[in-house]
Amino acid sequence: MYFLAFGGGAVFGLGAFSKLLDWLLEHYHDATMTALTGLMAGALRALWPWQAESRALQFPGAGDPLASVLALAAAGFLFIAVITWLGAERLDEDPGEPNPAEGKGATGVGGAARAKHRREEPTA
Numbered sequence: 001m002y003f004l005a006f007g008g009g010a011v012f013g014l015g016a017f018s019k020l021l022d023w024l025l026e027h028y029h030d031a032t033m034t035a036l037t038g039l040m041a042g043a044l045r046a047l048w049p050w051q052a053e054s055r056a057l058q059f060p061g062a063g064d065p066l067a068s069v070l071a072l073a074a075a076g077f078l079f080i081a082v083i084t085w086l087g088a089e090r091l092d093e094d095p096g097e098p099n100p101a102e103g104k105g106a107t108g109v110g111g112a113a114r115a116k117h118r119r120e121e122p123t124a
Helices: 002-025 028-045 066-091 109-118
Strands: none
Touching: 002 028
8 A cells, every 4th residue: 555655656756856957957047957957967976986985085096997997988988979860860850740649730949939839739
């Protein structure tokens, strides 16, 4: 029963936060992106793998797996770069061609304009 309540609360909370974030990005894009960037930059300290018992940051020692950490960071960077490149290629498509991923009536408009267009279409 507790898992059901936890799962329901998680689904509701994620859905509500998603709607709030969508609204914030649509109306206050730059300020929202600044706040999200600050949140992620502030979280980096907690993610630093080399910390003392007192939570003081340390440099990697001689026996620490520095090479694997750097390899994983490079792989993550490469993954994001490829996804960004693929997204840019998709937005550069001919606007006259419908995008099969968006279904019937695609406009080829990217980003927030595409989302705004979908919201303002009259229902038939």
